[in-house]
Structures are given as C-alpha cells and as structure tokens.
Amino acid sequence: MNRQIVTSPNLEDPDGLYAAFVVAHQGLSDAQSELLNARLVLILANHIGDPDVLREALALARAGLAPTAAGEPSPRP
Amino acid sequence: MAEKERFPRPYQRSPDQDASRPVRHRVVIIGGGPVGLALATDLGVRGVPCVVADGKSEFGEGSRGLCYAKRTLEILDRLGVGERALAKGVTWQLGKVFHHEKLLYEFNLLPESGHKMPAFINLQQYYLEQFLYERCHELPDVDLRFQNKCTGIEAFPNYARIRLETPDGPYELEAEHLIACDGSRSAVRQLMGLSFEGRVFEDRFLIADIKMLADYPAERWFWFDPPFNPGQSALLHKQPDDIWRIDLQLGWDADPAEERKPERVRPRLEAMLGKERPFEFEWISIYSFHCRRLERFIHGPVIFAGDSAHLVSPFGARGFNSGVQDTDNLAWKLEAVLAGQAPKTLLQTYGLEREAAADENILNSTRATDFITPKSRTSRTIRDAALSLTAEVPFARTLINSGRLSTPSVYDTPLSTPDTEAFGGTARLGGPLPDAPLARPDGSPAWLLNLLGPRFTLLYCGDELPCELPGSMQLVRIGRDVMDEAGLFQQRYDAKPGSAYLVRPDQHLCARFRRVDTPVLRAAMERALGWELPR
Numbered sequence: 197m198n199r200q201i202v203t204s205p206n207l208e209d210p211d212g213l214y215a216a217f218v219v220a221h222q223g224l225s226d227a228q229s230e231l232l233n234a235r236l237v238l239i240l241a242n243h244i245g246d247p248d249v250l251r252e253a254l255a256l257a258r259a260g261l262a263p264t265a266a267g268e269p270s271p272r273p
Numbered sequence: 274m275a276e277k278e279r280f281p282r283p284y285q286r287s288p289d290q291d292a293s294r295p296v297r298h299r300v301v302i303i304g305g306g307p308v309g310l311a312l313a314t315d316l317g318v319r320g321v322p323c324v325v326a327d328g329k330s331e332f333g334e335g336s337r338g339l340c341y342a343k344r345t346l347e348i349l350d351r352l353g354v355g356e357r358a359l360a361k362g363v364t365w366q367l368g369k370v371f372h373h374e375k376l377l378y379e380f381n382l383l384p385e386s387g388h389k390m391p392a393f394i395n396l397q398q399y400y401l402e403q404f405l406y407e408r409c410h411e412l413p414d415v416d417l418r419f420q421n422k423c424t425g426i427e428a429f430p431n432y433a434r435i436r437l438e439t440p441d442g443p444y445e446l447e448a449e450h451l452i453a454c455d456g457s458r459s460a461v462r463q464l465m466g467l468s469f470e471g472r473v474f475e476d477r478f479l480i481a482d483i484k485m486l487a488d489y490p491a492e493r494w495f496w497f498d499p500p501f502n503p504g505q506s507a508l509l510h511k512q513p514d515d516i517w518r519i520d521l522q523l524g525w526d527a528d529p530a531e532e533r534k535p536e537r538v539r540p541r542l543e544a545m546l547g548k549e550r551p552f553e554f555e556w557i558s559i560y561s562f563h564c565r566r567l568e569r570f571i572h573g574p575v576i577f578a579g580d581s582a583h584l585v586s587p588f589g590a591r592g593f594n595s596g597v598q599d600t601d602n603l604a605w606k607l608e609a610v611l612a613g614q615a616p617k618t619l620l621q622t623y624g625l626e627r628e629a630a631a632d633e634n635i636l637n638s639t640r641a642t643d644f645i646t647p648k649s650r651t652s653r654t655i656r657d658a659a660l661s662l663t664a665e666v667p668f669a670r671t672l673i674n675s676g677r678l679s680t681p682s683v684y685d686t687p688l689s690t691p692d693t694e695a696f697g698g699t700a701r702l703g704g705p706l707p708d709a710p711l712a713r714p715d716g717s718p719a720w721l722l723n724l725l726g727p728r729f730t731l732l733y734c735g736d737e738l739p740c741e742l743p744g745s746m747q748l749v750r751i752g753r754d755v756m757d758e759a760g761l762f763q764q765r766y767d768a769k770p771g772s773a774y775l776v777r778p779d780q781h782l783c784a785r786f787r788r789v790d791t792p793v794l795r796a797a798m799e800r801a802l803g804w805e806l807p808r
Contacts, residue, residue: 230651230654231654231657231658231661234651234654234655234657234658235658235661235662237655237658238655238658238659238662238669238672239662239666242666242668
C-alpha cells in the first residue's frame with residue numbers, strides 16, 4: 197500500500213523543534229505535561245485532517261511498542 | 274418513596290387454552306413491552322393477526338426508556354399513538370454540555386423547521402406502553418395475553434412450539450413466526466441457548482427519578498467533572514408530571530447497596546440542584562451498562578427484535594429508538610411474506626438491515642461510553658485535553674462525546690434500486706423520507722409522512738403519471754394531490770418535474786428516478802419485495 201505519511205526529513209530546524217518542546221514543558225508538572233502532549237496531538241491531528249495519514253501515523257507510533265503482559269490492565273485513572 | 278402509578282394488565286383465558294392440541298398462529302410475539310406492542314400495533318394496522326404473550330400482570334415499575342427521537346415519533350404516528358405521545362411528552366431539541374461549572378457548548382438536534390415531529394420528546398416508558406396497549410385494543414387482529422409467561426420453546430424448521438404459564442396453568446401454542454421482543458434478559462434467547470456477546474462497561478451509574486417543581490428548561494444537560502460529582506459525569510432530563518431524571522456516574526468502586534439508599538442519594542442531588550427546591554424520590558437504582566448483540570437476529574422461525582437482539586448503553590438513546598426501527602422494518606415484511614406478495618427470503622433482509630443498524634448503534638454507544646467513562650489514564654488525559662481545548666479552538670467541540678443521539682438508519686440494502694442519476698437534497702436512498710409540509714388543493718395542510726399508507730407509495734412530481742401504475746402501489750402526485758407551496762419537498766428531494774420516488778411501507782426510500790415507465794416501477798417494487806434475492 198502506498199504510504200501517505202512523510203517520514204523522510206521534513207524539519208527545517210530539528211534542534212529548534214527539540215528546544216521548543218523543552219521550553220513548552222518548562223515549569224509544568226508531569227500531569228500538566230501529559231495534558232500538553234495530548235492537546236498538541238489533537239491540535240496537530242486536526243491540522244493534518246487526512247484520516248489515512250492519521251491512521252498511518254498512529255500505526256507507526258504504536259509499532260515496536262509491546263503491550264503489557266496478556267490480561268494485565270493498564271492502571272486505572 | 275412516592276407511590277407510583279401502576280398500569281394493570283389483566284388476564285383473560287383464551288379459547289386456545291381449551292383446545293385439544295396446540296393452536297397454530299401465523300405470528301406470536303413474546304414480550305408485551307414497548308417493542309412487542311409496537312410490533313403488534315403495526316401488524317394490527319396491517320390486518321395481520323398476531324398474539325402477544327407477556328408474563329407480567331402490571332407495568333410501571335422502574336425508570337427505563339425516556340428519550341424518543343423524531344424517527345420514533347414518526348413511526349408511532351403511523352401506528353396511531355404519535356400525537357398522544359407528543360401531547361403528554363416533554364419536547365426538546367437543545368442540549369448543553371458543561372465542564373466543571375462552565376458551559377462548554379450548546380447543540381440543536383433539529384435546526385430546521387418544516388417537520389411534523391420534534392427532535393425528541395421525553396416520556397416515561399410506562400406511558401408509551403400504556404398508549405400502545407390501549408391502541409392495541411382498537412385493533413381486532415391483536416390478541417393480547419398478559420400473565421402468559423413463556424417457559425419453553427422448541428424451534429422446528431417451519432414453526433415454533435411455545436409453552437406458556439398462566440394463572441390457569443400451562444398450555445402450548447404454535448407459531449409460524451415467533452418474534453422475541455422480551456428484552457435484555459430474553460427468556461426466548463436463554464431457552465434457545467443463544468449467546469449474547471459484547472462487553473460490560475466497568476462503571477456504575479445512579480439513576481434517580483425525582484418529583485420536583487423547578488424551572489430548568491427542557492434541555493438535555495450533561496456535565497463532565499462537575500463540582501457536585503468530581504471526576505465523574507452527570508445528566509439531567511425533564512420528564513412529564515414534574516419528574517426529573519438524573520444520571521450520576523459513580524465509578525466502578527461504588528457499592529451499589531450503599532449508593533442506592535435515599536439518605537446517600539439526597540445529598541448528592543442537593544449538591545447538584547441546590548437545597549432550595551424540595552423533591553421526593555420516585556425511583557432510585559444503580560446500573561452498569563453493556564453493549565451486546567446476537568450474532569444473528571433470525572433463527573429459523575424465531576426472530577429477535579429490540580433489547581432481546583441488541584443491547585446498548587443509554588448514552589445516545591438507542592434502545593427503544595432502535596427497537597422500534599426493528600419492528601418498523603419487520604412488520605411490513607411479515608405482512609408481505611404472509612400474503613404471498615414476497616418470497617420468504619425477504620425476512621432475511623430484516624436481519625441484514627437491522628444487524629447493520631445494531632452495529633452502528635453499538636459503535637456509537639460504545640464510543641460515547643468510552644469518552645464518558647475513560648478506562649485508562651491516557652484515554653482520560655486525551656479526553657480531558659479535548660475538553661480543555663473546547664473553549665479555545667472550534668474543532669475541539671466535535672470531539673466531545675456526551676452521547677451521539679439516535680438517528681434513523683439508512684440502509685445499504687439489496688432491496689434498494691441504485692441511483693442511475695444524481696440526486697441532491699437531504700433525502701437518502703435507503704433512509705426514511707424527510708418530512709415536508711404540503712398543502713391540499715383546498716388549502717388545508719398535510720404532512721408528507723401522513724400521506725403514506727401501509728403499502729408502497731410512489732411520489733410523483735407532476736399532474737399525471739405518464740404510465741400505468743403497478744397494482745398495489747399508492748400514488749401521490751406532488752403538484753396535484755398535494756402542493757409543495759413552501760418548496761421544502763423540492764429542496765429536500767432535489768425534485769424536478771417528472772421525478773418519482775418509490776417508498777417502502779416503512780417509509781424508507783428504495784428507488785428514485787428522473788423519468789418513469791411501468792416496467793421500471795414494477796422492477797423497483799419487486800426488487801424491494803425481495804424477488805431479486807438469491808433463494
């Protein structure tokens with residue numbers, strides 16, 4: 197299947213991106229940082245919009261992450 | 274707790290109980306709740322004799338179905354109880370969603386006029402049941418047998434034998450078609466050993482009906498994480514008789530026995546509603562929700578409809594609103610098959626069409642429940658991120674899911690004739706007809722849906738149909754029998770002169786043409802009756 201998502205280098209300033217992330221999270225608690233990341237994901241997802249690209253991005257992000265042992269639930273909120 | 278009205282269902286011995294061998298009926302319905310009675314009424318209106326058996330001796334207990342959607346009201350109108358329901362019910366179309374104490378946004382479920390029925394009414398289930406029960410008494414073909422409890426069933430290829438327990442002892446009946454409308458704990462389903470697969474949502478909800486004089490508007494109010502129920506959710510609905518329905522999410526760790534005590538519930542409701550308005554309890558219970566369905570709704574002579582076939586969590590009001598679409602779909606097909614107008618395979622399309630609808634309802638209810646009761650830390654975080662963004666960016670609102678409310682099913686079905694020309698408007702092939710206000714030649718108003726009788730209908734845009742009308746089709750000429758003065762028919766149907774729309778007996782559109790001739794019309798109707806299905 198033809199990949200829609202761009203995985204070749206597309207950032208003008210990768211070091212700048214990393215620095216911006218660090219700055220954005222400065223002074224936040226872990227819980228706030230989690231919320232920021234989630235907000236960012238939603239904002240970028242909406243900006244992208246294309247469901248095929250989003251699906252591929254999710255699959256790519258998930259790949260290589262093994263779920264916890266079978267039957268073990270993730271911690272409840 | 275306040276004394277609630279009860280609706281008796283008296284027992285009457287049937288001649289069948291004295292017959293020397295089990296009497297065979299064409300249709301027997303097990304379950305005399307709202308779905309069973311809706312089906313009985315539909316068959317009665319169509320002149321198809323049926324027997325309804327239900328073990329109960331009275332109705333009225335509990336807090337059950339409440340929100341009846343526009344499509345449901347249109348079906349109930351066709352059955353003859355729609356106006357009664359509308360008069361008693363509380364009409365609403367607006368909803369508000371709150372986060373903490375703040376209003377996040379409002380929504381309007383029917384942002385256009387020109388429909389007979391509103392977006393929703395709230396009506397206690399026992400009123401709906403009573404209206405249907407009384408309607409059934411007007412239909413000579415409906416044989417209601419309450420205090421007739423189904424305790425045994427044997428399914429053969431062409432009929433089922435049922436054992437019924439009555440105050441006078443047991444007896445047996447046979448049914449060519451046995452329709453199980455006996456709810457989530459269906460005896461028929463259990464007796465047949467059929468598995469009801471799905472999932473339970475690990476959470477508990479307090480459901481309380483209270484009698485209270487209050488001036489909250491008739492709007493659906495939903496709260497995420499309100500101060501009176503932190504970290505959880507709440508829902509408020511107005512009902513007739515100054516009754517208010519409150520749902521409070523309690524969490525999976527709540528102890529049902531403790532939480533249902535009035536002395537535990539009262540402070541919660543006072544925190545929600547304030548202490549100034551007195552109220553009394555009508556009903557309190559604690560629920561967990563499930564989404565389940567039978568893999569197949571048809572098992573030989575036995576057909577399942579309503580909660581016996583599919584179960585959803587209540588966010589989205591997809592319980593009775595889908596159960597009545599089941600019966601709407603089934604009744605005309607039973608009539609056609611019994612009358613020899615359609616092959617038996619037509620009944621298989623009930624399974625095809627309604628199983629797909631159940632999947633859609635389960636998907637929507639599941640997604641709503643997962644948003645309202647997130648099951649992991651991260652899903653809660655994403656949910657809360659969407660909530661937090663709603664006041665800041667327009668797109669976030671579309672993510673907020675406090676329940677996707679029931680919409681009518683649009684069937685992707687072999688019974689439809691595919692469009693060969695483009696049609697705009699809001700009418701959809703396979704979907705129920707959008708209503709429209711029309712005028713008769715004498716100027717009196719008529720609603721489009723009220724013009725449709727129990728048969729197939731052809732809506733033709735013009736003075737005179739240019740060909741012979743196939744027998745048994747009803748004809749309505751837009752521009753002659755009725756006028757589209759407001760232009761809403763033209764808009765909703767993208768109607769041009771000569772356009773024709775073939776409508777099934779359940780008011781779903783099954784074919785549309787820019788030009789018609791008799792062979793084309795006949796072919797479309799035969800297709801809609803299942804004559805092209807593989808046998």
